[in-house]
Amino acid sequence: MQKFKSYTLNKLEKIPQLSGLSEEQMEEIKIVSSIYPFKTNNYVLENLIDWNNIPNDPIFRLNFPHKEMLIPEHFEQLKRVRATGTKEELKEVIYNIRMKLNPHPAGQKELNGAFLEEKKLEGIQHKYKDILLFFPSQSQTCHAYCTFCFRWPQFINDLDFKIQSKEIDPLLKYLSENPQITEVLFTGGDPMIMNSRVLDSYIEPLLKVDSIKTIRIGTKALSYWPYKFTTDEDAEGMLNVLRKITKAGKHLGFMAHFNHPKELEPPVVKEAIDKLRSIGAVIRTQSPLLRFINNDAKTWTTMWEKQVQLGCIPYYMFLPRDTGAQHYFAETLENAHKLYTEAIRNCSGLASTAKGPVMSMTHGKVEILGVKNNSYTLRYVKHRDHSKTFKTFIAEPITPNPMWIDDLVEVKEEVPNY
Numbered sequence: 001m002q003k004f005k006s007y008t009l010n011k012l013e014k015i016p017q018l019s020g021l022s023e024e025q026m027e028e029i030k031i032v033s034s035i036y037p038f039k040t041n042n043y044v045l046e047n048l049i050d051w052n053n054i055p056n057d058p059i060f061r062l063n064f065p066h067k068e069m070l071i072p073e074h075f076e077q078l079k080r081v082r083a084t085g086t087k088e089e090l091k092e093v094i095y096n097i098r099m100k101l102n103p104h105p106a107g108q109k110e111l112n113g114a115f116l117e118e119k120k121l122e123g124i125q126h127k128y129k130d131i132l133l134f135f136p137s138q139s140q141t142c143h144a145y146c147t148f149c150f151r152w153p154q155f156i157n158d159l160d161f162k163i164q165s166k167e168i169d170p171l172l173k174y175l176s177e178n179p180q181i182t183e184v185l186f187t188g189g190d191p192m193i194m195n196s197r198v199l200d201s202y203i204e205p206l207l208k209v210d211s212i213k214t215i216r217i218g219t220k221a222l223s224y225w226p227y228k229f230t231t232d233e234d235a236e237g238m239l240n241v242l243r244k245i246t247k248a249g250k251h252l253g254f255m256a257h258f259n260h261p262k263e264l265e266p267p268v269v270k271e272a273i274d275k276l277r278s279i280g281a282v283i284r285t286q287s288p289l290l291r292f293i294n295n296d297a298k299t300w301t302t303m304w305e306k307q308v309q310l311g312c313i314p315y316y317m318f319l320p321r322d323t324g325a326q327h328y329f330a331e332t333l334e335n336a337h338k339l340y341t342e343a344i345r346n347c348s349g350l351a352s353t354a355k356g357p358v359m360s361m362t363h364g365k366v367e368i369l370g371v372k373n374n375s376y377t378l379r380y381v382k383h384r385d386h387s388k389t390f391k392t393f394i395a396e397p398i399t400p401n402p403m404w405i406d407d408l409v410e411v412k413e414e415v416p417n418y
């Protein structure tokens, strides 16, 4: 049985595979990790990273912070204060840089609140009519952290940044007052960091809510710790809790995060997928398009085809959100659309089910349908104002090489909105 062993910043020096790195490279990882939390584990280190190909190995880029994730001004400032400043000065610099990195994109703190008797509920977000996001406090970490993660503020020990709840009762009350909500998405962090007992304490009461037809679990455990469902001591217990969902006649949707086909290669991933499918889970996959990690069409075609072979359904190609190191990971919208088109063209029909490229932004999820003569055709896959879902519109850039929806301005509605 594999035993989980995690490494955070204060154990960086203990990672045996890093012994070949220069002092300067180690220092760079430490500097960037003071802004974006760092965490890896023995499975990632031993099975996913090709140590003969660092720093360019895609999983190394996915898991280990690197210098270019900070703009030069921030990097140099941190380096200077780390070397000569006091603890308090360093704390202040870190805080100020984090605040400049748009820690809560898409208005999620201000616009996605769920209210009961005018009181805002902790750890719950209600953006779309039919689905609620729930952030259990016990799942506000992951088996390892992704460098691109838009939830990076969840992993900082600063309660101002965190969205989380320990209580199920307010969620149940909110659901009873909003019967139009048919789905609950457990998110984080990674809900699959929880043990079966804690998960059960949330799932069991939800099963009694008739209006809830689907429970979704957003997770990267299949990539970062697949033993969760195979040989962990709690694996059977976890499968038993999840099985209750399908036994109760509800849909169990696993939203699995895979960013590169390498993550699908270890045989234990197939074993874990088979276990989940055997209890009736449907596994859909998603990832952002990331420079230095997966920004070529062949990688996506390979990944989607392999996912179908393993029994998963490709669901979304996202674009990295406007937070953290977006400047480093994002492709231009035009390149993203070209790459998506080429990847889909080379897929079999069953592997070409992923929507994309999609931006999850303030109003909703918007997909790029086409780019021609500097004109972008876009469509809301989902809008917080339900009547605008599927609205198609034309937008033009307000900056050269647009990388995000804010770099465009809507110029006309393309087809009438019924």
Ligand code: SF4
Residues within 6 Å of the ligand: 141, 142, 144, 145, 146, 149, 150, 151, 152, 188, 189, 190, 219, 220, 257
């Ligand atoms: S596993 Fe998901 S939540 Fe955790 S760091 Fe990666 S992207 Fe973020």
